[in-house]
Amino acid sequence: MTDTTLYDYLERIASLMRAWAREQPLMADLQPIQLSALNYLARCNRYSNTPLGVTDFLGLTKGTVSQSLKALEAKGLIEKRPDVQDRRSVHLELTEEGRELIDALVPPAFLRKAEEALGERSAALVDLLRELLATVQRQENVPGFGLCRTCRFHQQLDDGALCRLTGERLESGDGELICREHAEPEPEPVT
Known part of the structure:
Protein backbone atom coordinates (compact mmCIF):
# COMPACT_ATOMS: atom_id res chain seq x y z
CA MET A 1 0.00 0.00 0.00
CA THR A 2 1.24 3.47 -0.89
CA ASP A 3 2.02 5.81 2.00
CA THR A 4 -0.43 8.71 1.78
CA THR A 5 0.70 10.55 4.91
CA LEU A 6 2.07 13.67 3.17
CA TYR A 7 -0.97 13.86 0.92
CA ASP A 8 -3.29 13.41 3.91
CA TYR A 9 -1.63 16.22 5.86
CA LEU A 10 -1.63 18.63 2.91
CA GLU A 11 -5.23 17.78 2.05
CA ARG A 12 -6.35 18.28 5.66
CA ILE A 13 -4.65 21.66 5.92
CA ALA A 14 -6.23 22.70 2.60
CA SER A 15 -9.64 21.54 3.88
CA LEU A 16 -9.21 23.57 7.05
CA MET A 17 -8.34 26.66 5.00
CA ARG A 18 -11.42 26.18 2.78
CA ALA A 19 -13.65 25.73 5.83
CA TRP A 20 -12.10 28.80 7.46
CA ALA A 21 -12.73 30.86 4.31
CA ARG A 22 -16.41 29.85 4.21
CA GLU A 23 -16.85 31.10 7.78
CA GLN A 24 -15.37 34.55 7.17
CA PRO A 25 -17.91 37.36 6.81
CA LEU A 26 -15.55 39.12 4.38
CA MET A 27 -15.79 36.07 2.08
CA ALA A 28 -19.58 36.26 1.81
CA ASP A 29 -19.46 37.66 -1.72
CA LEU A 30 -16.31 35.88 -2.87
CA GLN A 31 -15.75 32.48 -4.37
CA PRO A 32 -12.56 30.65 -3.30
CA ILE A 33 -11.11 31.05 -6.80
CA GLN A 34 -11.62 34.80 -6.53
CA LEU A 35 -9.72 34.89 -3.25
CA SER A 36 -6.92 32.87 -4.87
CA ALA A 37 -6.78 35.31 -7.80
CA LEU A 38 -6.72 38.31 -5.46
CA ASN A 39 -4.00 36.73 -3.35
CA TYR A 40 -1.88 36.05 -6.44
CA LEU A 41 -2.35 39.58 -7.77
CA ALA A 42 -1.38 41.01 -4.38
CA ARG A 43 1.90 39.12 -4.49
CA CYS A 44 2.99 39.07 -8.13
CA ASN A 45 5.28 41.44 -10.01
CA ARG A 46 4.67 43.68 -13.03
CA TYR A 47 5.57 40.87 -15.46
CA SER A 48 2.99 38.54 -13.96
CA ASN A 49 -0.14 40.60 -13.20
CA THR A 50 -1.96 39.70 -16.41
CA PRO A 51 -5.01 37.53 -17.03
CA LEU A 52 -2.70 34.87 -18.53
CA GLY A 53 -0.48 35.03 -15.44
CA VAL A 54 -3.48 34.43 -13.19
CA THR A 55 -4.67 31.59 -15.44
CA ASP A 56 -1.28 29.87 -15.44
CA PHE A 57 -0.76 30.34 -11.70
CA LEU A 58 -4.17 28.92 -10.78
CA GLY A 59 -3.95 26.16 -13.41
CA LEU A 60 -7.52 26.77 -14.56
CA THR A 61 -9.16 27.46 -17.91
CA LYS A 62 -9.08 30.92 -19.46
CA GLY A 63 -12.88 31.08 -19.36
CA THR A 64 -13.11 30.28 -15.64
CA VAL A 65 -10.44 32.82 -14.77
CA SER A 66 -11.94 35.44 -17.10
CA GLN A 67 -15.32 35.18 -15.37
CA SER A 68 -13.68 35.40 -11.95
CA LEU A 69 -11.68 38.47 -12.95
CA LYS A 70 -14.80 40.15 -14.33
CA ALA A 71 -16.56 39.51 -11.02
CA LEU A 72 -13.62 40.95 -9.05
CA GLU A 73 -13.60 44.02 -11.27
CA ALA A 74 -17.37 44.47 -10.86
CA LYS A 75 -16.93 44.28 -7.08
CA GLY A 76 -14.31 47.02 -7.24
CA LEU A 77 -11.51 44.76 -5.97
CA ILE A 78 -9.30 44.93 -9.07
CA GLU A 79 -8.85 47.28 -11.97
CA LYS A 80 -7.43 46.79 -15.43
CA ARG A 81 -4.89 49.10 -17.00
CA PRO A 82 -3.44 48.85 -20.49
CA ASP A 83 0.20 47.93 -20.92
CA VAL A 84 2.25 51.03 -21.73
CA GLN A 85 4.24 49.28 -24.48
CA ASP A 86 1.62 46.86 -25.83
CA ARG A 87 -1.89 48.32 -25.80
CA ARG A 88 -3.37 44.86 -26.51
CA SER A 89 -2.19 43.62 -23.10
CA VAL A 90 -3.70 44.56 -19.78
CA HIS A 91 -2.34 44.50 -16.26
CA LEU A 92 -4.50 43.78 -13.24
CA GLU A 93 -4.03 45.68 -10.01
CA LEU A 94 -5.77 45.46 -6.69
CA THR A 95 -7.76 48.48 -5.67
CA GLU A 96 -7.35 49.79 -2.15
CA GLU A 97 -10.46 47.80 -1.18
CA GLY A 98 -8.97 44.64 -2.72
CA ARG A 99 -5.68 45.11 -0.88
CA GLU A 100 -7.48 45.68 2.44
CA LEU A 101 -9.48 42.49 1.89
CA ILE A 102 -6.36 40.40 1.22
CA ASP A 103 -4.56 41.94 4.18
CA ALA A 104 -7.50 40.97 6.40
CA LEU A 105 -7.83 37.39 5.10
CA VAL A 106 -4.36 36.13 4.17
CA PRO A 107 -2.82 34.29 5.83
CA PRO A 108 -5.64 32.86 7.91
CA ALA A 109 -5.26 33.75 11.58
CA PHE A 110 -5.27 30.07 12.63
CA LEU A 111 -2.34 29.36 10.30
CA ARG A 112 -0.39 32.37 11.51
CA LYS A 113 -0.88 31.27 15.13
CA ALA A 114 0.21 27.72 14.33
CA GLU A 115 3.33 29.01 12.59
CA GLU A 116 4.16 31.15 15.63
CA ALA A 117 3.66 28.12 17.90
CA LEU A 118 6.26 26.20 15.90
CA GLY A 119 8.82 28.86 16.70
CA GLU A 120 12.16 28.39 14.95
CA ARG A 121 10.95 25.17 13.33
CA SER A 122 8.52 27.16 11.16
CA ALA A 123 11.43 28.44 9.02
CA ALA A 124 12.55 24.86 8.36
CA LEU A 125 8.98 23.87 7.47
CA VAL A 126 8.68 26.77 5.02
CA ASP A 127 12.00 25.79 3.40
CA LEU A 128 10.89 22.16 3.06
CA LEU A 129 7.53 23.14 1.56
CA ARG A 130 9.27 25.48 -0.91
CA GLU A 131 11.59 22.66 -1.89
CA LEU A 132 8.67 20.24 -2.23
CA LEU A 133 6.81 22.70 -4.47
CA ALA A 134 9.89 23.35 -6.63
CA THR A 135 10.44 19.60 -7.02
CA VAL A 136 6.83 18.99 -8.07
CA GLN A 137 6.95 21.91 -10.52
CA ARG A 138 10.19 20.66 -12.05
CA GLN A 139 9.05 17.02 -12.29
CA GLU A 140 5.65 17.91 -13.73
CA ASN A 141 7.04 20.64 -15.98
CA VAL A 142 4.69 23.34 -14.72
Whole structure:
Protein backbone atom coordinates (compact mmCIF):
# COMPACT_ATOMS: atom_id res chain seq x y z
CA MET A 1 0.00 0.00 0.00
CA THR A 2 1.24 3.47 -0.89
CA ASP A 3 2.02 5.81 2.00
CA THR A 4 -0.43 8.71 1.78
CA THR A 5 0.70 10.55 4.91
CA LEU A 6 2.07 13.67 3.17
CA TYR A 7 -0.97 13.86 0.92
CA ASP A 8 -3.29 13.41 3.91
CA TYR A 9 -1.63 16.22 5.86
CA LEU A 10 -1.63 18.63 2.91
CA GLU A 11 -5.23 17.78 2.05
CA ARG A 12 -6.35 18.28 5.66
CA ILE A 13 -4.65 21.66 5.92
CA ALA A 14 -6.23 22.70 2.60
CA SER A 15 -9.64 21.54 3.88
CA LEU A 16 -9.21 23.57 7.05
CA MET A 17 -8.34 26.66 5.00
CA ARG A 18 -11.42 26.18 2.78
CA ALA A 19 -13.65 25.73 5.83
CA TRP A 20 -12.10 28.80 7.46
CA ALA A 21 -12.73 30.86 4.31
CA ARG A 22 -16.41 29.85 4.21
CA GLU A 23 -16.85 31.10 7.78
CA GLN A 24 -15.37 34.55 7.17
CA PRO A 25 -17.91 37.36 6.81
CA LEU A 26 -15.55 39.12 4.38
CA MET A 27 -15.79 36.07 2.08
CA ALA A 28 -19.58 36.26 1.81
CA ASP A 29 -19.46 37.66 -1.72
CA LEU A 30 -16.31 35.88 -2.87
CA GLN A 31 -15.75 32.48 -4.37
CA PRO A 32 -12.56 30.65 -3.30
CA ILE A 33 -11.11 31.05 -6.80
CA GLN A 34 -11.62 34.80 -6.53
CA LEU A 35 -9.72 34.89 -3.25
CA SER A 36 -6.92 32.87 -4.87
CA ALA A 37 -6.78 35.31 -7.80
CA LEU A 38 -6.72 38.31 -5.46
CA ASN A 39 -4.00 36.73 -3.35
CA TYR A 40 -1.88 36.05 -6.44
CA LEU A 41 -2.35 39.58 -7.77
CA ALA A 42 -1.38 41.01 -4.38
CA ARG A 43 1.90 39.12 -4.49
CA CYS A 44 2.99 39.07 -8.13
CA ASN A 45 5.28 41.44 -10.01
CA ARG A 46 4.67 43.68 -13.03
CA TYR A 47 5.57 40.87 -15.46
CA SER A 48 2.99 38.54 -13.96
CA ASN A 49 -0.14 40.60 -13.20
CA THR A 50 -1.96 39.70 -16.41
CA PRO A 51 -5.01 37.53 -17.03
CA LEU A 52 -2.70 34.87 -18.53
CA GLY A 53 -0.48 35.03 -15.44
CA VAL A 54 -3.48 34.43 -13.19
CA THR A 55 -4.67 31.59 -15.44
CA ASP A 56 -1.28 29.87 -15.44
CA PHE A 57 -0.76 30.34 -11.70
CA LEU A 58 -4.17 28.92 -10.78
CA GLY A 59 -3.95 26.16 -13.41
CA LEU A 60 -7.52 26.77 -14.56
CA THR A 61 -9.16 27.46 -17.91
CA LYS A 62 -9.08 30.92 -19.46
CA GLY A 63 -12.88 31.08 -19.36
CA THR A 64 -13.11 30.28 -15.64
CA VAL A 65 -10.44 32.82 -14.77
CA SER A 66 -11.94 35.44 -17.10
CA GLN A 67 -15.32 35.18 -15.37
CA SER A 68 -13.68 35.40 -11.95
CA LEU A 69 -11.68 38.47 -12.95
CA LYS A 70 -14.80 40.15 -14.33
CA ALA A 71 -16.56 39.51 -11.02
CA LEU A 72 -13.62 40.95 -9.05
CA GLU A 73 -13.60 44.02 -11.27
CA ALA A 74 -17.37 44.47 -10.86
CA LYS A 75 -16.93 44.28 -7.08
CA GLY A 76 -14.31 47.02 -7.24
CA LEU A 77 -11.51 44.76 -5.97
CA ILE A 78 -9.30 44.93 -9.07
CA GLU A 79 -8.85 47.28 -11.97
CA LYS A 80 -7.43 46.79 -15.43
CA ARG A 81 -4.89 49.10 -17.00
CA PRO A 82 -3.44 48.85 -20.49
CA ASP A 83 0.20 47.93 -20.92
CA VAL A 84 2.25 51.03 -21.73
CA GLN A 85 4.24 49.28 -24.48
CA ASP A 86 1.62 46.86 -25.83
CA ARG A 87 -1.89 48.32 -25.80
CA ARG A 88 -3.37 44.86 -26.51
CA SER A 89 -2.19 43.62 -23.10
CA VAL A 90 -3.70 44.56 -19.78
CA HIS A 91 -2.34 44.50 -16.26
CA LEU A 92 -4.50 43.78 -13.24
CA GLU A 93 -4.03 45.68 -10.01
CA LEU A 94 -5.77 45.46 -6.69
CA THR A 95 -7.76 48.48 -5.67
CA GLU A 96 -7.35 49.79 -2.15
CA GLU A 97 -10.46 47.80 -1.18
CA GLY A 98 -8.97 44.64 -2.72
CA ARG A 99 -5.68 45.11 -0.88
CA GLU A 100 -7.48 45.68 2.44
CA LEU A 101 -9.48 42.49 1.89
CA ILE A 102 -6.36 40.40 1.22
CA ASP A 103 -4.56 41.94 4.18
CA ALA A 104 -7.50 40.97 6.40
CA LEU A 105 -7.83 37.39 5.10
CA VAL A 106 -4.36 36.13 4.17
CA PRO A 107 -2.82 34.29 5.83
CA PRO A 108 -5.64 32.86 7.91
CA ALA A 109 -5.26 33.75 11.58
CA PHE A 110 -5.27 30.07 12.63
CA LEU A 111 -2.34 29.36 10.30
CA ARG A 112 -0.39 32.37 11.51
CA LYS A 113 -0.88 31.27 15.13
CA ALA A 114 0.21 27.72 14.33
CA GLU A 115 3.33 29.01 12.59
CA GLU A 116 4.16 31.15 15.63
CA ALA A 117 3.66 28.12 17.90
CA LEU A 118 6.26 26.20 15.90
CA GLY A 119 8.82 28.86 16.70
CA GLU A 120 12.16 28.39 14.95
CA ARG A 121 10.95 25.17 13.33
CA SER A 122 8.52 27.16 11.16
CA ALA A 123 11.43 28.44 9.02
CA ALA A 124 12.55 24.86 8.36
CA LEU A 125 8.98 23.87 7.47
CA VAL A 126 8.68 26.77 5.02
CA ASP A 127 12.00 25.79 3.40
CA LEU A 128 10.89 22.16 3.06
CA LEU A 129 7.53 23.14 1.56
CA ARG A 130 9.27 25.48 -0.91
CA GLU A 131 11.59 22.66 -1.89
CA LEU A 132 8.67 20.24 -2.23
CA LEU A 133 6.81 22.70 -4.47
CA ALA A 134 9.89 23.35 -6.63
CA THR A 135 10.44 19.60 -7.02
CA VAL A 136 6.83 18.99 -8.07
CA GLN A 137 6.95 21.91 -10.52
CA ARG A 138 10.19 20.66 -12.05
CA GLN A 139 9.05 17.02 -12.29
CA GLU A 140 5.65 17.91 -13.73
CA ASN A 141 7.04 20.64 -15.98
CA VAL A 142 4.69 23.34 -14.72
CA PRO A 143 5.58 27.03 -14.44
CA GLY A 144 7.72 27.86 -11.42
CA PHE A 145 6.12 31.09 -10.22
CA GLY A 146 8.76 31.71 -7.56
CA LEU A 147 9.93 34.76 -5.69
CA CYS A 148 11.99 37.07 -7.88
CA ARG A 149 14.96 37.09 -5.48
CA THR A 150 15.28 33.28 -5.74
CA CYS A 151 15.41 33.25 -9.55
CA ARG A 152 18.54 32.52 -11.57
CA PHE A 153 17.92 35.78 -13.50
CA HIS A 154 17.85 37.97 -10.37
CA GLN A 155 21.10 39.87 -10.01
CA GLN A 156 21.81 41.87 -6.88
CA LEU A 157 23.65 45.12 -7.60
CA ASP A 158 25.27 47.61 -5.25
CA ASP A 159 22.44 50.08 -5.89
CA GLY A 160 19.49 47.72 -6.33
CA ALA A 161 18.74 44.71 -8.49
CA LEU A 162 18.42 43.71 -12.13
CA CYS A 163 16.39 41.10 -13.99
CA ARG A 164 18.88 39.55 -16.42
CA LEU A 165 16.01 37.99 -18.41
CA THR A 166 14.39 41.33 -19.29
CA GLY A 167 17.43 43.55 -18.74
CA GLU A 168 15.30 45.84 -16.58
CA ARG A 169 16.21 47.28 -13.22
CA LEU A 170 14.02 46.02 -10.40
CA GLU A 171 12.33 48.32 -7.95
CA SER A 172 12.77 48.04 -4.22
CA GLY A 173 10.59 45.19 -2.99
CA ASP A 174 10.31 43.45 -6.39
CA GLY A 175 12.50 40.63 -5.10
CA GLU A 176 9.74 39.60 -2.70
CA LEU A 177 7.09 39.33 -5.43
CA ILE A 178 6.02 36.27 -7.43
CA CYS A 179 7.22 36.12 -11.04
CA ARG A 180 5.80 33.88 -13.75
CA GLU A 181 9.18 33.85 -15.51
CA HIS A 182 10.92 32.43 -12.43
CA ALA A 183 13.63 29.88 -13.12
CA GLU A 184 15.39 27.83 -10.46
CA PRO A 185 19.05 28.75 -9.94
CA GLU A 186 21.60 26.60 -11.67
CA PRO A 187 22.79 23.78 -9.41
CA GLU A 188 26.15 24.31 -7.78
CA PRO A 189 28.86 22.34 -9.60
CA VAL A 190 30.00 19.26 -7.73
CA THR A 191 33.74 19.21 -7.16
